[in-house]
Amino acid sequence: MMRERVQGSVSRFAWGVALSIAGLGLACGNGGASSAAEDANGGSASFQSTACERDGRKDIYTAGLAKQNAGVRVAVVEANPSPPRKGANTMTLEVTDASGKPLDGASVVVTPWMPDHAHGSALAPLATSVGAGRYAVSKLYFPMAGLWQITVSVQPPGLATEDVTFNFCFDG
Ligand SMILES: [Cu+2]
CATH class of the missing domain: 2.60.40.3340 (Domain of unknown function DUF4426)
Known part of the structure; x- marks a missing residue:
């Protein structure tokens, strides 16, 4: 009984993540799965850095x-x-x-x-x-x-x- 309940809970969680990523993909138009996943991570409080902090391609703005x-x-x-x-x-x-x-x-x-x-x-x-x-x-x-x-x-x-x-x- 206990084991079944835990599995059900994990399954619902996985569906929630999948739906969130699918939603971001739609909002981005041509967004790839990897960038949509990055956006999802950036918006989550459980990660310690933002998507931009992890993006090695960016220039750091300073005046000049x-x-x-x-x-x-x-x-x-x-x-x-x-x-x-x-x-x-x-x-x-x-x-x-x-x-x-x-x-x-x-x-x-x-x-x-x-x-x-x-x-x-x-x-x-x-x-x-x-x-x-x-x-x-x-x-x-x-x-x-x-x-x-x-x-x-x-x-x-x-x-x-x-x-x-x-x-x-x-x-x-
Ligand atoms: Cu875009």
Whole structure:
């Protein structure tokens, strides 16, 4: 009798976990089973670290965090909120050439992308030149928790486009 009751309880628990993971998978659209399981772990108080804390791909945000391609360097000099998080954000980027000269008048396109789910954001960010090589980015919206790639494509006047990519992870 006792043994049967214990087995029944374990079975119900297993079903509950399976249903939770299935639900997260649906919410993520194209989310794989492994990332859905990670989200489930991140939301559980019984684990000591969050999904983002365990994600080795992320950049740790600090004001001035910079990435460089061959001829273009992009620094996130300001983020609001700071650090960036899930939801609505704004950022100020400083764009310079490899020697540190501010690049004004460049075409700057910012593209958010969730590599684990193969989707972007419903909003297209807007980058506006504010002088001294700085660009104010609005409409930067991350609709869900997880790892986001923020690619900044810079085309200085008359030159080729170069991309730099920041990787920020947001817990729910
Ligand atoms: Cu997603």
